[in-house]
Amino acid sequence: MAEKFEKLSRISVPELDEILGVPFKVLDDGFVRVIDYLGSDQAVVQAARVSYGKGTKKVHEDRGLIRYLMRHQHTTPFEMCELKLHVRVPMDTWRQWVRHRTASINEYSTRYSIAIDAAYTTAPGEWRLQATGNRQGSEGKLPPEQGAHFTEREAQLQSLAREVYEERLQAGIAREQARKDLPLATYTEAYWKIDLHNLLHFLKLRMEPNAQWEIRQYANIIGHEIVRRWYPLTWEAFLDYQLQAESFSRLELELLSKIVQDKWEECVKLAEEFGWLKRRDGRLVRNRERLEFEEKLARLGIQPPWKEEE
Numbered sequence: 001m002a003e004k005f006e007k008l009s010r011i012s013v014p015e016l017d018e019i020l021g022v023p024f025k026v027l028d029d030g031f032v033r034v035i036d037y038l039g040s041d042q043a044v045v046q047a048a049r050v051s052y053g054k055g056t057k058k059v060h061e062d063r064g065l066i067r068y069l070m071r072h073q074h075t076t077p078f079e080m081c082e083l084k085l086h087v088r089v090p091m092d093t094w095r096q097w098v099r100h101r102t103a104s105i106n107e108y109s110t111r112y113s114i115a116i117d118a119a120y121t122t123a124p125g126e127w128r129l130q131a132t133g134n135r136q137g138s139e140g141k142l143p144p145e146q147g148a149h150f151t152e153r154e155a156q157l158q159s160l161a162r163e164v165y166e167e168r169l170q171a172g173i174a175r176e177q178a179r180k181d182l183p184l185a186t187y188t189e190a191y192w193k194i195d196l197h198n199l200l201h202f203l204k205l206r207m208e209p210n211a212q213w214e215i216r217q218y219a220n221i222i223g224h225e226i227v228r229r230w231y232p233l234t235w236e237a238f239l240d241y242q243l244q245a246e247s248f249s250r251l252e253l254e255l256l257s258k259i260v261q262d263k264w265e266e267c268v269k270l271a272e273e274f275g276w277l278k279r280r281d282g283r284l285v286r287n288r289e290r291l292e293f294e295e296k297l298a299r300l301g302i303q304p305p306w307k308e309e310e
């Protein structure tokens, strides 16, 4: 005989319903707003319980189950939920954003429509300096008095590029060609739909301090303002087990084990065997893996045994 199923009602999240369509401002002229969503913490739990069957229904509380799923990377229940956003982003940031291939995207067409007349601008005190350690990063800022020159040049460049673009349009040149010299700072808009599992992956990569500052501003809004309201339990588990958690390689664990046992000399010897303590002119040569381990130790309040030798 067919099993009887209880009638279900659609899952809704009042906290998210309250902000449907409301834009969160990002950068100077960008935004993120929620267009639609599917599911909630409850939907994650509902999907997960299919795997465990009726018999174990009461075994886990919802929070415990979600935390268990997150800890053990049992990810498919999180794929049962989806979020659809409308975003307005400078094109260079968008270029990083679209690398996340697991989303569905529909972007504003500058072949079909006139390019959005807005470009991301930089305040005099916001010009970041090239990092010396990390080639992909920035550290410190140009003094505002010097930055003012680059802000002025930025304004000239953006206004010239727009002027030339509009001149081409006036002359009847096709929009698809007229756009070719618009700066990457020009804003674009898109609908972006993604499931919760892949959204968390996006947030993990783009909320990290080594992600570019601009995309981090968007990721922070999506995380702290949207996902936190939408999935309070999943968000808490994500912070605890992924975003604010730390992972250690086998090498790092071996070193850590020597440190906690106060075996400092053995720790240094091991690090030398790993090739982390090579010296030139008596100074430690830069080693990325060692530096990353040192950062992890610093977060634990531990000084590496070789630190004073540098």
Ligand SMILES: Cc1cc2nc3c(=O)[nH]c(=O)nc-3n(C[C@H](O)[C@H](O)[C@H](O)COP(=O)(O)OP(=O)(O)OC[C@H]3O[C@@H](n4cnc5c(N)ncnc54)[C@H](O)[C@@H]3O)c2cc1C
Residues within 6 Å of the ligand: 099, 100, 101, 102, 103, 136, 198, 201, 205, 206, 210, 211, 212
């Ligand atoms: C700090 C930082 C620096 C970066 N620097 C560069 C750079 O210099 N140059 C550059 O080109 N990119 C760079 N990227 C982009 C990066 O390499 C990834 O393309 C981007 O972060 C998307 O990650 P993803 O592929 O995991 O995500 P998604 O595309 O959303 O995919 C999610 C997951 O699905 C799986 N998946 C998706 N598609 C495939 C596939 N075709 N085959 C197998 N598995 C798949 C993978 O497990 C993947 O992790 C950088 C990213 C960050 C965060």
